[in-house]
Amino acid sequence: xxxxxxxxxxxxxxxxxxxxxxxxxxxxxxxxxxxxxxxxxxxxxxxxxxxxxxxxxxxxxxxxxxxxxxxxxxxxxxxxxxxxxxxxxxxxxxxxxxxxxxxxxxxxxxxxxxxxxxxxxxxxxxx
Amino acid sequence: xxxxxxxxxxxxxxxxxxxxxxxxxxxxxxxxxxxxxxxxxxxxxxxxxxxxxxxxxxxxxxxxxxxxxxxxxxxxxxxxxxxxxxxxxxxxxxxxxxxxxxxxxxxxxxxxxxxxxxxxxxxxxxxxxxxxxxxxxxxxxxxxxxxxxxxxxxxxxxxxxxxxxxxxxxxxxxxxxxxxxxxxxxxxxxxxxxxxxxxxxxxxxxxxxxxxxxxxxxxxxxxxxxxxxxxxxxxxxxxxxxxxxxxxxxxxxxxxxxxxxxxxxxxxxxxxxxxxxxxxxxxxxxxxxxxxxxxxxxxxxxxxxxxxxxxxxxxxxxxxxxxxxxxxxxxxxxxxxxxxxxxxxxxxxxxxxxxxxx
Numbered sequence: 001x002x003x004x005x006x007x008x009x010x011x012x013x014x015x016x017x018x019x020x021x022x023x024x025x026x027x028x029x030x031x032x033x034x035x036x037x038x039x040x041x042x043x044x045x046x047x048x049x050x051x052x053x054x055x056x057x058x059x060x061x062x063x064x065x066x067x068x069x070x071x072x073x074x075x076x077x078x079x080x081x082x083x084x085x086x087x088x089x090x091x092x093x094x095x096x097x098x099x100x101x102x103x104x105x106x107x108x109x110x111x112x113x114x115x116x117x118x119x120x121x122x123x124x125x126x127x
Numbered sequence: 128x129x130x131x132x133x134x135x136x137x138x139x140x141x142x143x144x145x146x147x148x149x150x151x152x153x154x155x156x157x158x159x160x161x162x163x164x165x166x167x168x169x170x171x172x173x174x175x176x177x178x179x180x181x182x183x184x185x186x187x188x189x190x191x192x193x194x195x196x197x198x199x200x201x202x203x204x205x206x207x208x209x210x211x212x213x214x215x216x217x218x219x220x221x222x223x224x225x226x227x228x229x230x231x232x233x234x235x236x237x238x239x240x241x242x243x244x245x246x247x248x249x250x251x252x253x254x255x256x257x258x259x260x261x262x263x264x265x266x267x268x269x270x271x272x273x274x275x276x277x278x279x280x281x282x283x284x285x286x287x288x289x290x291x292x293x294x295x296x297x298x299x300x301x302x303x304x305x306x307x308x309x310x311x312x313x314x315x316x317x318x319x320x321x322x323x324x325x326x327x328x329x330x331x332x333x334x335x336x337x338x339x340x341x342x343x344x345x346x347x348x349x350x351x352x353x354x355x356x357x358x359x360x361x362x363x364x365x366x367x368x369x370x371x372x373x374x375x376x377x378x379x380x381x382x383x384x385x386x387x388x389x390x391x392x393x394x395x396x397x398x399x400x401x402x403x404x405x406x407x408x409x410x411x412x413x414x415x416x417x418x419x420x421x422x423x424x425x426x427x428x429x430x431x432x433x434x435x436x437x438x439x440x441x442x443x444x445x446x447x448x449x450x451x452x453x454x455x456x457x458x459x460x461x462x463x464x465x466x467x468x469x470x471x472x473x474x475x476x477x478x479x480x481x482x483x484x485x
Contacts, residue, residue, distance in 0.1 A: 032334060032338060032339060032342065035338075036332070036334035036335055036338075039332075039333045039334050040331075040332060040334075043297070043330055043331060043333060044297055044300060046300065049304060049307075050306055052301055052307075053301075053304060053306040053307040053308070054306070056307065056312065057308055057311060060312050060315045060316075061311070063315060064315040067315075082225065083225075085225075086225035086226050086317065087226075089224070089226035090226040090229075092226075093165050093226050093227065096164065096165055097164075097165075100164050100238075100242065104242060104245070107245055107249070
């Protein structure tokens with residue numbers, strides 16, 4: 001098979017190829033698409049999932065160590081820390097839970113009760 | 128040459144759009160507070176042209192804010208419902224904090240949803256309602272539907288991009304394995320930071336989320352077609368990730384992804400079995416063809432598991448969020464949902480034809 005010499009670019013093919021800037025843009029988008037496909041394949045692999053599990057575990061452990069150290073420091077300085085605020089908020093939340101349960105009981109009772117009869121207008125006192 | 132000279136301005140404009148994203152206005156439709164409990168708020172949107180007696184309750188996921196239902200004026204599902212004549216309520220989970228660490232799935236399914244349903248009925252003066260759940264909100268809604276007694280006020284259940292059978296999914300590959308220690312994460316954080324969950328979600332499509340989004344924005348700026356408001360409203364919503372209460376996080380990951388309990392009928396909340404066969408309400412399930420978070424195959428088994436007579440399935444193009452909030456949602460998804468709801472929201476419960484359709 002004899003290799004054909006490259007043909008002269010026609011007007012149509014030039015238009016399709018576009019300007020150099022457009023060609024660069026297309027090349028970039030093509031590369032980005034391929035990278036996207038490859039990365040999605042990578043993150044779906046068991047190897048990545050295993051690595052992600054280990055990384056998560058390490059990051060969480062580091063955050064916990066840092067948080068515990070900060071809590072200890074604040075407690076040593078006898079300052080109210082986040083955990084103290086959270087404890088107070090939790091107590092408020094429990095009180096709100098109880099109030100909500102009372103409201104729900106009230107709603108149930110309202111559902112069971114027949115509607116009150118319409119009130120008669122009070123007779124006006126005669127002068 | 129002119130391209131080179133305009134490049135700095137285009138870069139500056141792109142940066143400006145990204146940097147001022149926080150100023151975007153989302154969730155702007157006027158609404159009233161109906162009920163609150165802890166961080167949970169029940170909102171009501173009032174329609175000026177109410178035609179349908181059955182009110183609609185919107186329930187979103189725990190890992191993003193529900194503003195996506197009312198993203199921006201002109202592109203808001205809430206607006207669409209109001210224009211169609213519905214009395215709309217929104218269950219907003221709020222922004223949990225350390226004190227909400229004890230909020231588990233049972234708190235949401237057995238307390239917050241039934242209580243808000245009761246308040247919707249009281250506020251609207253109706254005896255029945257429709258629930259539209261999305262993502263985790265759809266799964267929680269389905270769980271609630273199984274626990275309701277026979278005289279349930281739930282007439283219609285619309286479930287959008289709902290994970291049910293998670294046996295084969297990318298999430299399961301990541302967190303379903305033994306080496307992912309969910310207890311370590313849940314013990315370390317009283318409320319798992321929303322940013323961590325967001326990074327995990329974005330890692331599912333890393334190039335698309337971390338590169339392509341910004342490249343496309345730059346391209347649109349160069350082309351002079353950038354829609355600042357549309358980009359910023361969506362970007363602001365995506366970046367707003369409330370913490371995941373640790374109890375709910377632990378249960379969600381363990382029960383849904385490690386043990387796949389829901390579809391297997393093994394899930395119990397406060398001793399009551401969550402049996403999907405107990406669902407008898409009219410059901411519309413909407414899946415998205417390009418959904419990578421709750422792929423269609425994770426939703427489809429739900430259709431065979433329920434006992435409802437009137438079941439419809441709508442499969443639309445788009446992704447997990449784009450299905451309902453993308454530029455095409457207004458024409459390609461919302462009308463189908465409101466048409467279906469309209470047929471099932473008359474004063475008489477039995478007016479809609481009973482059928483199973485896809």
